[in-house]
Amino acid sequence: MTCIYCLKDEKSIPFKKTEHVLSQSFGLFENNFTLNGVVCDSCNQYFGDNLELDLARGTLEGGFRFEHGIKEPKEFKSLGKRDPVIRKVDEGPWKGAYAYKIYSETDDAVVIIPAPQVGFLNKATNGFDYYLIDNIPDLSELRQKGYDIDNPKGMFVPLKHVKAIKKALNEKGIPFKMTEGLDCSLQNGQQLKCKVKGSIDDKIMRGVAKIAFNYLAFWQGSEFVLHKDFDIIRKFILKDEKTDYPLVRIIDKPILGDEPIVGKRRLGHIVTTNLAKDGISIMSGVSLFNWMTYNICLAREFSGVHKDIKKGHFFDFNSHTILELTTERPSES
Ligand SMILES: [Zn+2]
Incomplete structure (x- = not known):
């Protein structure tokens, strides 16, 4: 047994744990794809504590788990300040303010509420510009930016x-002048409509690449993925080592050829492997909740023995089964 990530063998490290091709935090499926004796316990543990955690908590896709019943609302845990997803309220008195998700016991749901922040009255626009509590500018900067600090309603x-x-504010020597604030508690079931901006950091890219590489190992066997041409993707996933071309790209095209770019799609996750247009590079497509499509380059210009690696599966939420994609997919363009 040799670990497909760190390349250590069973003489130096145990292989007792089961690695899931797709982390169980993204749903439980019948006859789930698992790897045994392929990923060592140390790598398995590292992935669980790092990449999988960030993929589940730090992405919009991770948030979808609560909307689609994969997770109970009370299990919701925020990444707090490390959350790369930024939400800004899009309507009502809080428009423009930062918001974040929390679990509400009264609603037994995950709700969005305004974050700890302060809005300063912008004289030019007569609206409030918001700064999160850790990001409040200094007094001189505030004056420079033209905020009405001395106005009691500023x-x-x-x-x-x-x-x-x-x-x-006190710590920054900014006089606290507020005469009215806004109650940010929401009525039962009331939700703030937000604009969402997510940044996709390397940990998330690595988490997605791991799903792709696990999937390739599951179908083609560990012998195949131990080839040295996979060292680049291995090192990226395990150690965040970069190379001079992008290993993971995001495209706005759905993986399934008959689905729209914007609009209703089938509900589930998709993982595929295929050769690139050049006929020799090994690529994978991953889409969680059939939403964003990540294209992963698993091996550029693979020099090993070629086999038919074209494969795809749909992790179906309705039936909790994994279905093989059989329809002809359009070629990558
Ligand atoms: Zn390992």
Whole structure:
């Protein structure tokens, strides 16, 4: 047994744990794809504590798990300040303010509420510009930017966070002038409509690449993926080592040829492997919740013995089964 990630063998490291091709935090499926004796316990543990955690908590796809019943709302855990997903309220009195997701016991649901922040009145637009509590500018910068600091109505703060904001402002020597704040508690079931901006960091890219590489190992066997041409993707997944071309790209095209770019798609995850247009590079497509498509280059200009690696599976939420994709996929363009 040789680990397909760190290349250590069973003489130096145990292989007792089961590696799931797709982490179980993205759903449980009948006859799930698992790897035994392929990924060592140390790599398995590292992935669980790092890449899988970030993929589940730090992505919009991870948030979908609560909307599609894969996770109970009470299991929701925020990444807090490390959350790369930025939400800004898009309507109502909080428009423009930062918001974040929390579990609400009263609703037994994951809800979006305003984050700890302060809004400063922008004289030019007569609206509030918001700064998160850790990002409040200095007094001189605020004046320079033309905020109306001396106006008693020049600040806007979520009432729930007044104490913390007051402290943060004091530390920066900014006089706290707020005469009215806004209650940020929401009525039962009320949701703030938000604009969402996600940044996709390397950990997420590596987590997605791991799904692709696991999938290739599951179907083609560990012998095949131990070829040295996979060293680049191995090192990227395990050690975040980069190379001079992008290993993971995001494209806005759905994997399934008959589905729209914008609009309703089948509900499930998709993983595929195929050769690139050059006929020798090994590629994979991964789409969680059939939403964004990640294209992963597993081996560029593979020099080993070629075999038919074209394969694809759909992890179906309705039936909790994994279906093989049999229809002809359009060629990559
Ligand atoms: Zn290993």
